[in-house]
Structure formats: structure tokens, C-alpha cells
Amino acid sequence: MVRPPTPPGHWLWGNLPEVRRDMPQALRDVTAVHGGLTRLRMGPASMYLLAEPDLIHEVLVTRAAEFRKSNRTRQSIGWHLGDGLVTLEGAAHRRHRRIMQPSLHTQRVAAQADTIVALAEQRVASWPPGSEQDLLSEMADLTLRIVCAALFDLRPAEDERLIAAVHDFAASLNWATGRAFPLPRWLPSAGNRRAREIINTLNTQVYALIARRRATAAAGADLLSMLLAARDADTGAPLSDVEIRDELMTVFFAGHETSAAALTWALHLLDAHPDVMERLREELGDGPVTMADLPRLPLLLRVVKEVLRLYPPAWLFDRSPLTDLRLGGYDLPRGATLLVSPWVVHRDPRWWDAPDEFRPDRFADEPSRGHYFPFGDGPRLCVGNRFAETEIALVLATIVRRVALVRADAPAGRSMLLRPAGEATLRPGVRLRVTVTPVSEAGNGA
Numbered sequence: 077m078v079r080p081p082t083p084p085g086h087w088l089w090g091n092l093p094e095v096r097r098d099m100p101q102a103l104r105d106v107t108a109v110h111g112g113l114t115r116l117r118m119g120p121a122s123m124y125l126l127a128e129p130d131l132i133h134e135v136l137v138t139r140a141a142e143f144r145k146s147n148r149t150r151q152s153i154g155w156h157l158g159d160g161l162v163t164l165e166g167a168a169h170r171r172h173r174r175i176m177q178p179s180l181h182t183q184r185v186a187a188q189a190d191t192i193v194a195l196a197e198q199r200v201a202s203w204p205p206g207s208e209q210d211l212l213s214e215m216a217d218l219t220l221r222i223v224c225a226a227l228f229d230l231r232p233a234e235d236e237r238l239i240a241a242v243h244d245f246a247a248s249l250n251w252a253t254g255r256a257f258p259l260p261r262w263l264p265s266a267g268n269r270r271a272r273e274i275i276n277t278l279n280t281q282v283y284a285l286i287a288r289r290r291a292t293a294a295a296g297a298d299l300l301s302m303l304l305a306a307r308d309a310d311t312g313a314p315l316s317d318v319e320i321r322d323e324l325m326t327v328f329f330a331g332h333e334t335s336a337a338a339l340t341w342a343l344h345l346l347d348a349h350p351d352v353m354e355r356l357r358e359e360l361g362d363g364p365v366t367m368a369d370l371p372r373l374p375l376l377l378r379v380v381k382e383v384l385r386l387y388p389p390a391w392l393f394d395r396s397p398l399t400d401l402r403l404g405g406y407d408l409p410r411g412a413t414l415l416v417s418p419w420v421v422h423r424d425p426r427w428w429d430a431p432d433e434f435r436p437d438r439f440a441d442e443p444s445r446g447h448y449f450p451f452g453d454g455p456r457l458c459v460g461n462r463f464a465e466t467e468i469a470l471v472l473a474t475i476v477r478r479v480a481l482v483r484a485d486a487p488a489g490r491s492m493l494l495r496p497a498g499e500a501t502l503r504p505g506v507r508l509r510v511t512v513t514p515v516s517e518a519g520n521g522a
């Protein structure tokens with residue numbers, strides 16, 4: 077039995093103290109010393125960090141059938157999300173992907189581009205010049221409204237209660253995933269009671285929405301219509317309300333916090349790199365940016381790619397082997413938790429020059445296989461990747477054309493880059509407040 081190397085740690089808690097202090101940094105530190113595959117001791121449990129692109133490719137792509145999501149993931153997000161695409165396995169996973177993919181294809185995303193731009197324009201217009209905004213919460217609210225309108229054909233103005241309920245739900249899910257060890261949901265703790273309340277409130281809204289849609293029987297091309305219209309190939313049975321509820325919750329969650337984090341990092345990085353901002357504003361020119369313009373905006377697309385390299389919102393996910401197996405010359409037990417982190421690989425100096433620097437032009441060349449995977453890979457590749465890339469590019473272009481968002485607490489008006497906090501998504505470790513200045517006042521170089 078050949079075990080992967082284990083970094084030294086506390087006699088009882090193992091590597092848990094470093095990981096709890098700053099998990100993103102701790103995983104990078106371990107990789108810098110041990111490379112490819114490391115065993116981390118987390119108190120009584122072990123986890124394995126996979127940091128070698130070829131091994132990650134084996135796990136996510138070529139040997140994907142030998143793995144599933146870990147029990148830990150299922151426990152920490154399963155209560156909130158139920159059995160949606162993120163947690164389903166095997167045949168049910170393949171079936172749900174087949175149903176959901178068409179509504180997220182490039183053509184369908186293109187049809188939503190004007191809605192995305194209009195919502196971004198409205199958001200910018202709602203910020204009074206000189207006001208201070210909490211960037212992450214503004215982006216989270218905007219991307220949630222985009223998901224509602226573009227994927228579920230919902231106009232939240234009609235239902236502000238739904239928006240409020242999803243925000244509470246996302247906060248509660250972050251709470252659940254932030255625990256070192258998931259607590260059983262039957263435990264009568266204050267946190268569990270609050271989570272139950274929040275889930276029940278959103279459930280009531282979502283089931284009412286499903287009932288309304290079933291009653292109108294209007295066949296649209298949005299994701300909710302696709303879920304309602306889907307029929308089992310063998311039995312002809314439709315998806316149940318619970319199955320549709322689980323997919324709605326999954327997309328509410330997977331589809332808005334990730335893009336919101338990416339947009340927040342993008343605006344923060346551009347504020348800290350005025351030279352790139354100036355080139356970007358020149359490239360964007362005057363008129364509004366549409367989907368058709370995107371192929372002609374290479375710097376914008378490279379900025380999006382570089383943001384997702386430096387701060388991949390889905391920074392950590394996992395897999396678990398279905399049987400004892402051998403990987404990279406080491407033996408791994410069945411049921412082990414294998415951590416896969418785009419953040420660690422994207423910041424590894426073995427694969428990237430000056431990995432901590434914001435250099436969008438590095439994407440003039442395609443990255444090598446396995447060195448860049450902000451959307452994962454293989455059969456579980458992010459189903460919303462085209463939607464997310466388009467959304468981020470369009471929203472970013474709309475915002476930077478109109479306003480400068482300068483970090484309100486930055487010394488001498490210039491941002492120092494913030495450290496990330498590794499929660500369910502990778503987000504700034506402190507609240508990022510920005511001052512809004514219209515671009516005409518700020519000048520191109522703002």
C-alpha cells in the first residue's frame with residue numbers, strides 16, 4: 077500500500093489549523109512543497125489534494141465513471157439543494173443534463189443577451205454618482221435577477237419576495253458549506269432551525285411558481301419550461317414538482333453567486349490595474365455592447381479568462397472513488413475525499429509564469445490541457461459555462477463603459493488586491509465598498 081505524502085501537522089488536529097485559518101493559501105502551500113497528490117489530516121479524517129493536471133484529467137475525464145461526489149459534499153449541500161444536477165449521480169444525472177443543456181446552449185444564451193445588458197444598464201443607472209456601493213452584494217443581486225429573467229422567464233419586479241428568499245437561501249447554504257464537519261440536520265441547533273425556516277420559505281415560493289407555470293401551460297424555451305415539458309424516454313413520465321424544485325434551487329445557487337464573485341473580482345482587478353482598464357475602455361468604444369460584438373473584443377474576453385484563472389469562483393470541488401484504486405502511483409481507499417482545486421492549479425508557478433499577476437494577454441495563446449479549468453471538465457463540466465462567460469463579459473462591458481468603481485477605502489485612491497476567502501465560492505475576504513463615478517467625469521484612465 078503506497079500512501080501519498082502527508083505534510084507535518086498538529087499531533088491531534090493534523091493540518092486542520094492551517095486549513096481553517098486560510099484554506100486557499102494552505103492548499104497552495106502544501107502543493108508548493110509536495111506537488112501532485114498529498115494526504116491532508118483533518119482531525120480524525122483524511123482528505124487528498126490533487127494538484128497535478130494529468131491526474132486531475134484522469135479523475136474528471138478519462139476515469140470519471142470510477143468516481144462520484146463525496147459524502148461530505150452531499151451532506152453539506154444536499155439539505156438545501158436536494159437532488160439537482162450538482163448532486164445527482166449516474167443515469168439520473170445524465171437524464172437531467174440532457175433536459176437542461178438545450179436551454180443553456182450558445183444560441184439560447186444569445187437570445188438572452190439583450191435582457192442581460194438591459195438589467196446591467198438598469199443596475200448602473202440605480203447608483204447615484206458619488207454613492208458608495210457594496211460591490212459583491214450588488215453583483216449578487218444583479219446576477220440573481222439575470223438568472224430569474226434569462227433562465228426562468230421570471231420578472232422579479234413581480235415577485236420581490238422570491239429574490240429576498242433566494243438571497244437568504246444562498247447565505248444559509250454558505251453557512252452550511254463553511255462548517256469543517258457538516259452537522260446532522262436533525263440537531264436542534266439555532267443554525268439548523270434558521271436554515272430550515274429559510275429553506276421552507278423558498279420552497280413555498282418555488283412550489284407556487286411551479287404550480288403557476290403548470291397552470292398556464294405556456295411552452296417557452298427557458299429552463300423552467302424545459303423542465304416542465306421533459307418526459308422520460310422510457311415511461312413518458314414528467315419530472316415531479318420535487319425534481320423541478322431541486323433543479324431550480326441548484327441553478328439559483330450555482331448560477332448566480334459564481335458569476336457575482338467573478339464580476340466582483342473583475343471590477344476589483346481593473347480598478348487596481350488602470351493600464352488594462354484604459355485599454356479595455358478604448359476597445360469597447362462608445363455604443364452599448366451586444367452579443368454580436370463579443371468576437372471583436374479580444375481584450376474583454378481575455379480579461380474574463382484571466383479573472384477566472386486568478387479567482388476561479390468554484391475554487392474547490394471533490395470526487396470520491398467508488399472502489400479502492402491506484403492513482404499517480406499511490407493507493408487511495410474507496411470513499412476517500414479527493415479535493416480538486418482550479419485555484420491551486422491556476423496559481424502554480426510550474427504551469428504559469430508570474431501566476432499571481434493579472435496579465436490578460438497571457439490568453440493570447442491557448443493554455444495547455446488541464447492547466448486551466450474554471451468550469452471543471454468531463455461529464456460534469458459546468459452546464460452553465462457558455463451562459464456565465466457571456467453574462468460576465470456583457471455585464472462587465474456595460475459597467476466599465478459607464479462608471480468607474482473605485483475602492484472606497486483604498487489608500488491614495490488605488491486598490492491593493494484583496495485576499496480571497498474560500499467559502500462556497502472564492503470571494504473577497506472583506507466587504508468591498510466602491511465609490512461610483514460616471515466615466516465622463518472620471519476620464520478614461522480612472
Ligand code: HEM
Nearest residue numbers: 161162330331334335390393450451452456458459460464
Ligand atoms: C463564473 C461562473 C461559474 C463558474 C466558475 C462555474 C463553475 C462550475 C464548476 C467548476 C462546476 C463543476 C463542479 C464539479 O465538477 O464538481 C460547475 C458545475 C455546475 N454549474 Fe457552474 N459555474 C459558473 C456558472 C454557472 C451558471 C451561470 C450556471 C447555471 C446556469 C451553472 C450551473 C452549474 C450546474 C448545474 C453544475 C453541475 C453540473 C453537473 O454536475 O453536471 N454554473 N460549475
